[in-house]
Amino acid sequence: MNYKMKKIVTSIALALIIVACGEKKENNEGAQNDSAALSGTIKVDGSSTVFPITEAVAEEFRTVQPDVKVTVGVSGTGGGFQKFSRGETNLSNASRPIKDKEIAACAENNIKYLELEVAYDGLAVLVNPENDWVDSFTVEELKMIWEPAAQGKIMKWNQIRAEWPNEEIHLFGPGVASGTYDYFTEAIVGKSGSSRGDFTASEDDHVLVQGIAGDKFSLGFFGLAYYTENADKLTLIGVHNGTEVVKPSLETVKNGTYKPLSRPLFVYVNSTSVAFPEVVEFVNFYIDNAGELAKDVGYIPLPAENYAQQKENFRTFVESNK
Amino acid sequence: MKNQVPFLRCLIYLYKKATMRKVKELIIEKSLLSSALITILVTVGIIMVLSIEAVQFFSEVSIVDFFTDTQWTPLFTEKHFGILPLLSGTLLTSFIAISVALPIGLTISIYLSEYAPKSFRKSVKPLLELLAAVPTVVYGFFALVVVTPFLQELYPNLSGFNSLSAGIVMGIMIIPYISSISEDALHAVPSSLREASFGMGATKLQTAFKVIVPAASSGIIVSIILAISRAIGETMIVAIAAGQQPRLTLDPTVPVETITAYIVQVSLGDVQHGSLEYRTIFAAGITLFVFTFLLNTISYRIRKKYQEKYE
Amino acid sequence: MNSIQKNRWKDQAFKAWGILCTLIGLVLLVVFIGDIFIDGIQRIDWSFITSLPSRKAEKSGIYTALMGSIWILLLTTIISFPIGVAAGIYLEEYAKKNKLSGLLEINISNLAGVPSIIYGLLGLEVFVRIMNLGASVLAGSLTLSLLILPIIIVATREAIKAVPSSIKDASFALGASKWQTIWHQILPASGGGILTGVILALSRAVGETAPLIVVGALAYVPFAPSNPMDEFSVLPIQIFNWISRPQHGFIENAAAAIIILLGITFIMNGIAVYFRNKWQKKWK
Numbered sequence: 001m002n003y004k005m006k007k008i009v010t011s012i013a014l015a016l017i018i019v020a021c022g023e024k025k026e027n028n029e030g031a032q033n034d035s036a037a038l039s040g041t042i043k044v045d046g047s048s049t050v051f052p053i054t055e056a057v058a059e060e061f062r063t064v065q066p067d068v069k070v071t072v073g074v075s076g077t078g079g080g081f082q083k084f085s086r087g088e089t090n091l092s093n094a095s096r097p098i099k100d101k102e103i104a105a106c107a108e109n110n111i112k113y114l115e116l117e118v119a120y121d122g123l124a125v126l127v128n129p130e131n132d133w134v135d136s137f138t139v140e141e142l143k144m145i146w147e148p149a150a151q152g153k154i155m156k157w158n159q160i161r162a163e164w165p166n167e168e169i170h171l172f173g174p175g176v177a178s179g180t181y182d183y184f185t186e187a188i189v190g191k192s193g194s195s196r197g198d199f200t201a202s203e204d205d206h207v208l209v210q211g212i213a214g215d216k217f218s219l220g221f222f223g224l225a226y227y228t229e230n231a232d233k234l235t236l237i238g239v240h241n242g243t244e245v246v247k248p249s250l251e252t253v254k255n256g257t258y259k260p261l262s263r264p265l266f267v268y269v270n271s272t273s274v275a276f277p278e279v280v281e282f283v284n285f286y287i288d289n290a291g292e293l294a295k296d297v298g299y300i301p302l303p304a305e306n307y308a309q310q311k312e313n314f315r316t317f318v319e320s321n322k
Numbered sequence: 323m324k325n326q327v328p329f330l331r332c333l334i335y336l337y338k339k340a341t342m343r344k345v346k347e348l349i350i351e352k353s354l355l356s357s358a359l360i361t362i363l364v365t366v367g368i369i370m371v372l373s374i375e376a377v378q379f380f381s382e383v384s385i386v387d388f389f390t391d392t393q394w395t396p397l398f399t400e401k402h403f404g405i406l407p408l409l410s411g412t413l414l415t416s417f418i419a420i421s422v423a424l425p426i427g428l429t430i431s432i433y434l435s436e437y438a439p440k441s442f443r444k445s446v447k448p449l450l451e452l453l454a455a456v457p458t459v460v461y462g463f464f465a466l467v468v469v470t471p472f473l474q475e476l477y478p479n480l481s482g483f484n485s486l487s488a489g490i491v492m493g494i495m496i497i498p499y500i501s502s503i504s505e506d507a508l509h510a511v512p513s514s515l516r517e518a519s520f521g522m523g524a525t526k527l528q529t530a531f532k533v534i535v536p537a538a539s540s541g542i543i544v545s546i547i548l549a550i551s552r553a554i555g556e557t558m559i560v561a562i563a564a565g566q567q568p569r570l571t572l573d574p575t576v577p578v579e580t581i582t583a584y585i586v587q588v589s590l591g592d593v594q595h596g597s598l599e600y601r602t603i604f605a606a607g608i609t610l611f612v613f614t615f616l617l618n619t620i621s622y623r624i625r626k627k628y629q630e631k632y633e
Numbered sequence: 634m635n636s637i638q639k640n641r642w643k644d645q646a647f648k649a650w651g652i653l654c655t656l657i658g659l660v661l662l663v664v665f666i667g668d669i670f671i672d673g674i675q676r677i678d679w680s681f682i683t684s685l686p687s688r689k690a691e692k693s694g695i696y697t698a699l700m701g702s703i704w705i706l707l708l709t710t711i712i713s714f715p716i717g718v719a720a721g722i723y724l725e726e727y728a729k730k731n732k733l734s735g736l737l738e739i740n741i742s743n744l745a746g747v748p749s750i751i752y753g754l755l756g757l758e759v760f761v762r763i764m765n766l767g768a769s770v771l772a773g774s775l776t777l778s779l780l781i782l783p784i785i786i787v788a789t790r791e792a793i794k795a796v797p798s799s800i801k802d803a804s805f806a807l808g809a810s811k812w813q814t815i816w817h818q819i820l821p822a823s824g825g826g827i828l829t830g831v832i833l834a835l836s837r838a839v840g841e842t843a844p845l846i847v848v849g850a851l852a853y854v855p856f857a858p859s860n861p862m863d864e865f866s867v868l869p870i871q872i873f874n875w876i877s878r879p880q881h882g883f884i885e886n887a888a889a890a891i892i893i894l895l896g897i898t899f900i901m902n903g904i905a906v907y908f909r910n911k912w913q914k915k916w917k
Contacts, residue, residue, distance in 0.1 A: 055688050062685075062855065069856045071864060074590075148400045152393065170481060170567075170577065175587075176397040197395025197402065200483070200567035200577050203590060206877040207566065211577070214470065214482015229880065297688070343810055350812045351727050357719035358728075358737055361786070364779050365740050368751060371758040426654045433651025448906060450658050455833075455902055456665075457840025459869040460891050463876050464665055467884060497658055525644040548746070555748025557843035558869075562876060582750050582843065589753075589847040607754045611747065618746035622739060 038065050040278040045073035046080020046093035047179045048205050049223035050265050052297040053119060054093050057286045060293065064285070068278045076177025076203045081268075087111055090273035091283070094266040095121065095179030095223065096192075112271035114317040116287065116310050119294035119301055122248025123184055123261035124227040126234045130216045133157070133164050136238045136245040139188060139260065145169065145219070147189045151196035157217070165217075171199035172211040172220030178203055184221055187260040209233065224248050228298030253300045265299065269314075271321045280318055287311045372611055375604035382598055388605065394568035394584075396602045403602070405609055407568035411485065411578035412610075415560055416553035418489025418574060419496060423549055426493075427500030428542070434501070435508035436516075436530045447502065454498040462562030465491040470563065483565030483577040492559050499549040507541020507628075508534055540628035547621040551614045557582035581606045666895065673888025681889060685855045686871065690882025695890050698871035700857030701770070701850070702839060702897075705867055708774035709781070709838050714831055717782050721789025721827075726815060745783040752780045753847030761848055768849030771861040776844050781834040788830020792823035792912075825912025829905045836901035840894065842869035868894045 044054055051074050058070040075083065077094045084092035085105035098106075098115065106113060125142070127134050141160050144150065157164035174181040176193065181201075186192035200211055205226045212218040213233035227236055238247040241259040252258040267286065273279045287310050291301035380388070383403045391404025430450070434443045469487040474480045511534050519529040535542065557580075565577025566587050579587070585603045684694020724741075728734035756776030766772040796819050804814040820827075845867060854866040868890060875887040 052688060058855070059687055071854055148398075151395070151400055168576075194399045197398030197400055198393065198567070198569070200565060201397070202566050202587065204877055210466075210877065211482055211565070214474075215577075216479060218481075347810055347812055351723070354719045354723035354727060357716045358723040358786075360716055361720060361737065361741050361744060361782065364744060364755075364782070367759060368747065368755050371755050372751075375758075426657060429651050429654040430658065433648070433655055437648050437651055438655075446655060446659070449662070450655075452899070452902065453658060453662055455836065455840075455898060457842070457869055457894060457898060459840070459842050459872050459876075460665075460669070460895065463669070463872065463887060463891060466876065468668060494658075494661055501658075525640045527644040527647045528640060530647075551746050555746075555750070557748070557750045558873070561843075562873070582748065585750055585754070586843060586846055589757075589849075604754065607751055611751055614746055614748055614751075615743060618743050619739075621746075622742050 037067050038278040038281060039067040040069070040276055042068060042070045042091065042273075042276075042279055042282055043073075043089040044070065044091040044093060045075050045083050045089045047077040047095040047265070048074040048174070048203055049077075049095040049121060049178075049180050049225070050093035050118070050267065052225050053265070053290065053294050053299060054091075054267070054286075056293040056297055057282075057289055060289060061282055061285050065278065065281065068282065070282065074203060076175065077179025077182065078177040079203075081105075084113070084268060084270060085109060085111060087270070087272060090270065090276075090279050092268040092270075094268060095263065096183045096186075097266065098268065099192075106270070112321065113268050114314060116267045116269065116283070116314065117264045117302060117306060118267050118286065118290040118310075119265045119299040120253050121263055121265050121299050122224040122253040122258050123180065123187075123221055123263065124224045124248055125221050125237045125239060125261075126212050126219070126227060127237055128212055128214075128216050128218050129233065129235050131218075131235060134219075134237055136240055138240040142188045142239070143190070145171070146173075146185070146195050148194055148196055151198050154196075167217050170211075170215050170218045171196075172208045172218055173199055173201060174205070174208070174222060175201035175203050180221070180223055183263050184261070187263075223299070224253070225298030250295075250300055264302075265294075269317075271317075274318045274321050283314055284311065287314065368611065372604055372608040375601050376608040379598070379601035379605045382601075383605075392570045394579075397599055403605075405581075405606065407570040408579060408581045408584055408606060409609070410570050410572070411560075411564065411568065412554055412580040412582070414572060414574065414578060415485045415489045415492060415556075415564055415580060416550060418485060419492035419553040419556075420546070420550060422490055422493025423496045423500050424546065427497045427545075427549070428504060430497070430501040431504035431508055431542075432530050432535070435505050436526055436534065447505070450498045450501055453495060456495070458495070458556065458558040459562075461491050461495055462488075462559045465559055465563035477575065480575045481565070481577055483563065483567075484575050485560075485564050485578050486574040488560045488562075488564035489574065491563070492553055492556055495556075495559070496549045496552050499552055500545045503545035503548065504538070504542045507538035507545070510541070511537045540624050544621045544625050544628070547617050547624075551617040551621070554617075555582065555610065555614055557586060561586045581610045669888045669891050669895075673885055673890075673892050676885050676889035677892060681886075682893075686874075690878075690880055690886055693875075693883070693886050695868065695871060695893065697854050697857050698866050698868045698890070699893070701854070701865040702867045704770050704858050704861075704865060705774055705777065705845075706835060706839055708770060708861060709777045710831075710835060712774060713778035713781055713785055713834070716778070717785025717831070717834075718789050718827060720782070721786045722793065722815060722820075724786065725790045725793040726811070726819070741783045741786055745787070749780055749841055750843040750847060752776055753844030755779065756844060756848045767862070768864055769862045770858050770865045773845050773848050773850060773865065773867075774861075776848055777838045777841060780841065780844060781838050784834040784837065785831055788834070789823075789827050792826025792830065793819055795826060796822045825908050829909040829912070832901050832905040832908070836898050836905070839867075839901070840869055840898055842867075842873055845870060846873075868897075 051072060054072050058072060061070065077096055080089065080092040080094065081098060081102040083089045085102055087109055125137060144160060145154055155168055156166055157169055158166045182192045185195045189195060202208055205222045208220050208222050209226055209230050212220045227234055236247055238245040239261060241257060246252050246258045248258045253262045256262065269283055287307055291307060294301045388403055388405055391402050392406055393402035393404050394407045395402045434446065465487045469491055470482060473487060515533055515537060516529055519533045560580045561583040564580060564583065566579050566583060567577040568579045569576065571578065584606055588603050681694045682699065683696050684692060685696055687693045724734065724737060753776060756772060760766050760772040760775050761768060800818050800822060801814055804818045850866050850870050854864055858865045872887050872890045872894065875883045875890065
């Protein structure tokens with residue numbers, strides 16, 4: 001009886017191991033068949049705003065180079081740069097330019113990098129669809145809500161405009177590792193990284209969408225793509241740009257009238273990574289397809305000349321780091 | 323004389339074999355012992371890891387601030403390191419969970435032990451224990467996708483993230499903790515007590531509440547303490563459904579953040595090893611550990627005492 | 634109504650309330666699972682199981698998460714099974730009733746109650762950082778092994794305790810050493826009980842999310858692990874990731890993945906209960 005049980009257990013274990021190994025073998029055999037195939041691992045991390053573009057590129061890249069493994073993390077722009085400066089990642093997604101202290105960190109580790117612009121984004125300000133009192137915001141009003149001095153003090157809608165309801169504002173926004181956070185605070189509060197701390201902070205924009213969509217008194221901000229994906233659950237609010245109230249869209253971001261919350265999105269690549277042919281191929285593929293895929297996921301593509309320029313910059317970078 | 327040589331050889335051979343066997347036994351015993359000692363290593367590891375980072379944390383943040391400040395904003399410009407908001411989130415969700423699980427769980431245990439036929443009890447008990455086997459991610463899904471919208475129909479001002487949904491679903495998850503353990507405790511009470519009570523004309527209800535429950539009280543208390551400890555340590559249900567906004571409040575309709583959800587939130591980003599922000603998860607972690615350790619120790623003590631009573 | 638009748642009425646009322654409560658528990662379980670079933674069952678097909686995650690809900694699949702879960706399951710078994718059973722044997726058969734064994738017992742009881750996320754913190758510091766294993770399958774398995782170790786130890790002890798001492802005595806009387814008795818008599822006899830405990834512990838490990846998030850299992854991993862040092866994702870984390878995406882397509886995906894996860898969990902629990910019943914019958 002007992003030996004029988006042992007036999008059953010051993011055979012199940014063996015079967016599982018064989019299945020697992022079998023999967024591995026299949027993957028490896030596939031690699032040998034393709035002649036111009038590259039293989040290797042590419043690590044990307046950083047901004048959750050840029051993530052949808054990079055994810056789309058990685059997915060399409062898989063159809064041309066199935067044996068290159070691309071992983072994409074969402075630690076936030078700041079978190080991504082930390083890993084990037086330690087050489088732990090090959091590419092870094094960023095929704096703001098690299099900061100001085102991050103440049104210093106790279107220099108410390110002998111890492112040179114290239115900044116590539118991949119798309120434009122309009123930072124969207126959103127409220128819940130049942131919110132019928134907000135028609136627009138001015139920059140000053142947004143500042144009053146989000147600046148550090150507001151922590152614990154500006155808690156209700158009618159503290160902003162007296163005719164708004166006497167109800168709590170429930171705030172949602174990206175966390176401190178997020179480039180979107182840095183950019184918003186710089187544009188609205190005047191200093192990057194400076195804001196109140198008592199709001200629902202999440203690097204995961206989907207959590208913010210859910211939060212705002214489920215809460216009548218909510219207010220939040222994140223990248224335009226996440227609004228476009230969920231337009232049926234959210235209400236987009238226009239921001240007064242000094243002349244008129246403008247809502248972010250393909251046109252208003254492109255022609256610059258959506259101020260001050262329009263911004264470029266970046267991907268950074270480091271010097272050690274361009275030694276790998278799969279990385280070079282991936283970055284070229286990225287630049288070639290960013291325009292179309294950015295539009296696909298809800299961002300604004302750069303003009304074609306910009307992309308051509310980026311490609312040239314990259315070529316020079318690869319040459320100089322051979 | 324000559325016949326004794328093979329006899330001696332035989333003795334020496336047997337003696338050698340016996341010693342070898344003794345050595346082999348000793349080696350086996352010591353290796354088994356080392357496996358058991360790994361458990362001590364784990365506890366030491368947990369305490370050391372938490373303490374070292376926490377001590378470094380407290381070298382920069384005063385303990386008084388940690389326990390009295392009403393805001394938790396360690397990552398922002400205006401840094402506050404008060405654990406109270408996270409603690410209130412944890413305790414609020416756990417309190418709601420226990421308010422759901424305690425009446426239902428206790429009733430189930432009394433019913434199964436005192437009223438239900440044996441076959442019913444046998445088939446129902448493992449089914450209820452299935453509730454505790456469901457992965458907590460699944461419960462989180464349920465809280466966010468089903469319970470919250472349902473509650474929002476009843477109370478439209480309910481936030482999408484709130485402690486009420488999370489607490490209710492957590493309560494459902496810990497029902498078996500209370501019902502199974504209490505039921506074992508009630509069942510273990512000698513039937514002589516029951517029979518004596520019936521003999522005096524008491525109904526089942528009176529017997530149950532006036533005789534059996536008090537007799538099994540230590541077991542029932544153990545089950546409640548274990549359930550509380552489980553609720554406090556729960557992570558996924560609250561991370562998915564209760565929110566990520568540290569808030570010192572007793573209002574169950576607004577987003578809050580528990581200690582466990584905060585640790586997950588930070589882990590999802592990248593916080594630099596060795597930074598103050600990194601250490602905050604260990605400061606939060608050690609607070610959680612102390613709470614659950616105290617609860618578990620108390621329940622262990624009670625369990626040991628109560629085992630002796632019936633042995 | 635005199636007081637006897639009142640008491641009788643109260644008694645019946647409580648009985649009804651008791652049945653109601655018990656049924657609430659079961660009904661809720663059925664409602665849960667039924668709801669998730671309705672949401673997700675159409676999504677399950679072969680392509681769902683073999684597809685990699687994607688930004689488009691219809692194209693997303695659980696392949697990498699499922700492979701990751703299987704890897705974690707195998708590695709965790711290999712690590713925790715021998716250590717847990719060995720520790721259980723020691724505590725039950727060798728340890729004398731002294732301070733050390735008392736300490737070991739309290740310690741294990743405490744470890745069983747430590748929240749799983751604390752194990753995640755331990756794994757992060759020791760396995761990922763100090764031992765430099767990175768966010769690998771190995772680090773994840775080691776962390777989970779520590780988590781389920783107390784469960785396996787307790788199950789082993791209970792199973793060994795249930796073996797009648799007559800068997801032990803007979804073995805010693807025939808001149809067998811302690812280890813021979815354990816290996817040839819006690820372990821085979823308690824095998825069913827130990828197996829039950831191990832399967833239940835592993836079923837718990839398969840459903841764990843928080844400690845693996847802390848250790849660093851990634852959200853977007855479009856490949857299955859090929860060695861223990863690879864990065865990975867597991868089913869619960871994939872579900873967690875999909876839940877936070879508000880498009881309805883992903884909610885369906887999450888529901889489908891939950892069905893598969895629950896299926897694995899319930900099958901494992903079912904096997905464990907089957908073994909437990911078979912083994913208990915033997916001693917009746």
